[in-house]
Amino acid sequence: MVNSETKNQVESSWVVVGLVAIAMSTLIVEIALTKFFAYKVYHHFTYAVLSLVILGFGASGVYVYLRPKFFGQEAWSRAARYGGYYAVSLLVALLLFCWVPIDPYDQALPPAIRALSLPIYFVLFTVPFFFAGVCISYTLTASKRPVTRIYFWDLMGAAAGAALCPILLRSVGGYATFALAAAGGMLALHAFNKAAAGNASKPLRELPVWGIFAAVVVVVLWYPGFAVEKYGFDIRSSKDWYHRIPYLRDFDGIESTYWNAIARVDVSHTGYSSDPTFNGGLTPEARDTDIPGRYFLVDGGANTRQYKVTGPITEQNFIGDSLWGAPYILRNGVERTMVIGAGGGIDILVAKYFGAKEVDVAELNEATVSILTGRAVDPEKDNYLPWLVTDENTTVNVYHAEARHFATTQDAGRYDVIQASAVDTLTAISSGGMSLVENYLYTVEGVEEFMRLLTPEGILSLTHWRTRPPMHNLRMFLTYLEALERSGVKDAYRHVIVVAGPDTVMPDGSLAPDWTDTLMRLQPFTEEQGQRIRDWAVKYDRVVLFDPLRPDAPPPGIRESEQIYWELGFMSREERLQYLEDAEVHLAPVVDDKPYFYQMAKVVNIESGFLVVQRPVFYMFIVALIAAAALILLP
Template identity: 25%
Template sequence: MKNRFLAGIFLVSSATLCLELSLTRYFSISQQYHFAFLVVSIAFMGYGASGSFLSLFKAHESIDRDKFLSWSSLLYSLTILATFFLCNLIPFDFIKLSWDKGQIAFVLLYYLLLSIPFFFAGLTIAFAISRASNLVNRIYFSDLLGAGTGTLLVLVVFLPRGDRGVILLISFLALLSSFLFAWGRSIRFKALLASLMAVEIVLFILAPSWLSFRISPYKALPVALKYPQAKHLLTRWNAISRVDILESSAIRHAPGMSLMYDKELPPQLGLTTDGDGLSAITRFDSSQDPSLEFLSYLPASLAYSLVETPRVLIIEPKGGLDVLSAHYFNASSIKVIERNPLTLSLLRKELAGPSGNLYHLNKIQTVSAYSRTALNQDKGTYDLIVFSLTDVFGASGTGLQGFSENYLYTVESFDRILDRLSPDGLVSMTLYLLPPPRQEIKILATWIEALEKSGLDPFARVIAIRSWGTISYFIKKSPFSPQDIPGLKEFAARNLFDLVHYPGIKAEEVNLHNMLDQPVYYNLTLQLLSPLKREELYRDYLFQIEPSTDNRPFFFNFFKLTQLKTTYTVLGQKWLPFLQGEYLVSLLLIQSALIAFVLILLPLIVLRRRDPRKKKVASRTFFYFGLIGMAFMFVEIIFIQ
């Protein structure tokens, strides 16, 4: 009996951690990654509320232990399914937050609904500890062992049925725990549990659509599928992503392609990750395929006229356009770093034919890892390192990445990349223009400071060109030679690209083809290349463009509180771009603090008023466990980093 009791605790804890991690995937897919971190606070909210409930209502002390645990774990299982179903019906839309204040109420509803399963999970664990204090060490052991197992389970629960199976599997674990707690109870109750298990097994086999994660209609996948003759081809899952392949007339990916190219692009398939970030997979038969001529009209192709038959490293190409370009321009070897192993698997298997068996070429080596990790471990040197621009729909002014840590776009990371270049090696990086300029300028500032950190003069090592919609930077380890410049000028003139910077550029050479009111990129580049003017620019510029570092890796956080009013005016009096980074976090923190006060602290205040003798003890207990919890979170965050 003791073993069944501890096994039930183990299953509840496993289900809870697996649910918590699966909900982070749910929010990343259904909305934006911003809301994934809410799951931790939601889980703590439910657990805390369960403790307050047990403290307030003493009637549970007279209830049979196994009866209480079997019912609480059963309710835990049922509320997992019920709250997920209800959350999928909530018409919350992140984009509407900027003009529809009612959307904040939907966030509150998410909090309240999703905290219910965690309430019953916490109720089960807390009640078990209170009623079996003689086994507290074994209960803690089973609880922690189950939690660790749950974090491992999330690696596999998405594989059998994807999103349609994961919630059922977690609910089934909770049902099993209820069955173990009810071992000595009536046949009728165990028959109820067996019937529910049978229903969940049938649902798992049938995988009904109502179990799917709802995707925001503003994400790239649903948008692309609304185009005429669009077709969804397949969906694959792993623990870290959902990858979809589709056909759509929306997919026309050739970033910054010269307006001098007047032919059709080859057919392209679309690839999305978590329903967003649409990337293109270009169909071709061989590198001699005439339809690949468009690659010569891309701004990024300038790199292959500056270095011949290079050894190339390509960072996160997703659909593989830059890999195809490297092959087309006769790279001697190509190494690909792609963080998602599922993307590489699809390109090698199901999509090998449409992508010309590109990833089966002997000269192509692939590494599945986070880019910064792979770069830190890489001991090789390369003639060309390419940062891929993969998003078909281009830059967005919404600033949705503001809270995202990016350890690839830091001074220390760029310094490491410079170390991986051969003596005459080159970095190529193309970005979409995002007026008013911010990410394009911040990237350049980061490269300039990385060059200076390595003791290199950036003025002689930077070339920049601009198309109608992109800007491309070419950063060289050694100074660009006078022999490089005529080819650069000819390439730009032939493709109607504008020169932004090269060593010795003159003001009359810029802003000739894709004309702006002012040569803003040329002017900003000159300011960044001057150490004195650079500091003034950092201080006075509308946006935060000072380079990110490993200690503050929020590259996409551009907004300054001191420039809030001016920025609001410049961005067309729209609040959506501000719903990022600390602005969004502050809003959600206030909301979660209010909910925590109502569900956790307020009941404890009521309890203290009932019995004033507990006031002093309660205060000590609150601060004691509060400090332990704070220390726990600090340690957890450090290990996350």
């Protein structure tokens, strides 16, 4: 592979420095890139990032193997050159990825263009990973050090990059993190160049490369501000466009951005809006009012809201009358509430409105924790924070914790209300791009854990969209029944109530769905509680989708497709299981071993297997098959 003259040269320690720098850089990029992919497309494309790395590194290994004379002639100066290529091409790829207005979800584009968007992303980032792989492959091939020692330093660099990336994202943001990672490529260039000079090889002229690199870094750091000003968002995408429209129209776009390894959070300016994505769950009267507040976007898609309150909480009837007040309507007095995923803090406001003495908040995203506790650099925190923190009536404890884990640390029977309202951010975690944080909240075991924490009169409240026909909201209902029956409860239906808000008629005549709140009580609901929730629903134009105290007929006012609640709720367990087995969609409750709560389609063929995720994944699979066949046949 490498000529004998090169092998006999004394090897410089700069070789190790270059290897560590490039390995550390690529790991930082791999992690940070998942945040950019999540913003442009979705979290499950995390696997695409891994594919990019494997493809680029694999191609580089073949490239080095096929060109032994090319690398042997100038030894480490060749590796230095590829370190520079990597640094510059990485930042160019990032700019193009963020700026190019092509994505799989833009219905205005021809299907062929949408299908090609993912391969385009692949090509963009495979190029820099190829250049980085050349540096690593050549070092493994040409170094005089034992391969085990080279591999050790490669792993040390990668480990350092994995540890540094979350810190960098939190401290300097996504774009600066990429710039610093690219600087690792430039450090590799310098180190390999030093090694070349020490071995009497002709070193690369570094100054022009540093000049080009500096210019590209300036553009990368300038781009987000420019793009937000011109396009509204720095990462251009049509993903979840129905959130982005009111975000720009009613809230004047992004005011603050917070990056971390879990998700990016964009906080808008304060504005006024009656859009259903902002006022969902409120009463019809409140929805028709332009309510002041801020709009949060998590990874450019999932939203949460933060209402601006003036005066005492107990005077904010639009908060207390919201759908999230349902568990408190069913109780007489609340001591402790557990909030899962506080978002902008509406559940905290609701708990305070109903007089909760203590509120424990389990919030996964550290940026959200910082906003809710006042630690974030937030220019508008004085307009929101005083109503979210501890006051003379309520103690608020905000914990940076995943809710399932947090639940295991709490004593049994601690909470009167456990509430998770609209926390479906679809956030990816380390167990894999298709394992979503919220999935584990909604498994049978998750519900059982929350049941353990309830007082005998406690209420569990979990919410989902009121879809047509019922889907995830119906699965949540069935999960409650399964968890109760596993716990030995007879007539499990007597412990569950489902209430939903009305759709909003949009200006174009379309209907924007509201939310369903699925409520569970350890003790059977009483007739007095049932009448209380019915009266409350009628007062605010809501409907009770499942009433355990009215088995004779479906509740009035529900859609025909929603009668399935009544049918399944009063079935025997055996009849219900048979119905779920025969259903065209997968409605059965999920468990921790298979926690895919959001995947409803039943797999009947290859295409449907991919469509369980999304159609672009199927397109990507077809392109991958074609590319694989070409690579096999062409050589």
